Amino acid sequence: MKIYDFWQQLNTTKKDALKASASVLLAFVVALKINLAETLAERLAQYEAFQLDEIPFLLLFIAIALAWFAWHRMVEQKMEIALRVVAEERNLQLLAENKSLTQHILKVQEFERLELARDLHDDIGQYLLAIRLDASALTVKGDDDNPARRILSNAGHIQNMAKSLMRRLRPAPTNSKNCVDGIHLMVQEWRELQPNVHIELHIDECTQLFSGQTDAQDRAISAQISVTLYRFVQEALTNIAKHAQAKHIDISLDLVNVAFNGNAQHLCLEIKDDGIALDVQAVSSGMGIIGMRERISAVNGEFLVRSNRPHGLIVCAKIPINMTRKDV
Numbered sequence: 001m002k003i004y005d006f007w008q009q010l011n012t013t014k015k016d017a018l019k020a021s022a023s024v025l026l027a028f029v030v031a032l033k034i035n036l037a038e039t040l041a042e043r044l045a046q047y048e049a050f051q052l053d054e055i056p057f058l059l060l061f062i063a064i065a066l067a068w069f070a071w072h073r074m075v076e077q078k079m080e081i082a083l084r085v086v087a088e089e090r091n092l093q094l095l096a097e098n099k100s101l102t103q104h105i106l107k108v109q110e111f112e113r114l115e116l117a118r119d120l121h122d123d124i125g126q127y128l129l130a131i132r133l134d135a136s137a138l139t140v141k142g143d144d145d146n147p148a149r150r151i152l153s154n155a156g157h158i159q160n161m162a163k164s165l166m167r168r169l170r171p172a173p174t175n176s177k178n179c180v181d182g183i184h185l186m187v188q189e190w191r192e193l194q195p196n197v198h199i200e201l202h203i204d205e206c207t208q209l210f211s212g213q214t215d216a217q218d219r220a221i222s223a224q225i226s227v228t229l230y231r232f233v234q235e236a237l238t239n240i241a242k243h244a245q246a247k248h249i250d251i252s253l254d255l256v257n258v259a260f261n262g263n264a265q266h267l268c269l270e271i272k273d274d275g276i277a278l279d280v281q282a283v284s285s286g287m288g289i290i291g292m293r294e295r296i297s298a299v300n301g302e303f304l305v306r307s308n309r310p311h312g313l314i315v316c317a318k319i320p321i322n323m324t325r326k327d328v
Helices: 002-009 012-035 036-050 052-138 147-169 176-193 205-211 217-242 280-282 285-297 321-328
Strands: 198-203 248-257 265-273 303-306 313-320
Touching: 012 036, 012 198, 036 321, 052 217, 176 198, 176 248, 176 265, 217 248, 217 265, 217 285, 217 313, 265 321, 285 313, 303 321
Parallel strands: 198 248
Antiparallel strands: 248 265, 265 313, 303 313
């Protein structure tokens, strides 16, 4: 039993070395037992003309040559492995740098959205309101052909467009509660803009648990994830409105535990539509999908696009909460 336990503790290299040593020792014992050299000399004496007694030396030289060949190949393999390890480390470094760059770009993008929304509200919105007030003062009752009425109508149309742009550009929520409320508000606005599209929203209440962090680093993580979720839903709805011609959209957000990864928690966001059939490969190369993938990758998440048979697409994002907390 002790021998068996000792054998089980050995690694594969040591086991192979012991097997090879035992085989050589056994062969040597057998050669001593049957007097192999004398026996071969007697048997091959009658074939002296063919120099068969030199065969053992030939086999020895072949073995030495094969050993040298194997050693040389092993050295080359070690060098190749070392170069591959260096290349993989370099790739990991570049990946980390690209992820940091993506996070910085997304932060700059959110800042620019905020500046644009503020400019639309403070400058364009105020001037449009002034134009409407001036046009209202110039209108004459009963005169439908008055140019002031057309100015008033056009200014109102532009003001509505500016309000729509401000809603799309407004800052994304930076904590889970505001994120959930923001998604609800976004869906409600889309229902008003797309009355013929039925949107169902399912958000698990436990998703609010991931905003319970207290220190500054965890609050930053929560903000990053919240912004990612909000913009992900926004981009998905925009893509569906542009390309899918869907009549039904199902949005679900859940917090799940991954059994094979200890107590790791993942936020799973899934958006389904019943739009026109699209090629998944072609969709995956679109700029909108690429942007969604980069956002999820920036928080160490997984992004998936698949067909929603018989019609439509499913976009899914899975963000590891615990892993993100460690990596950031």
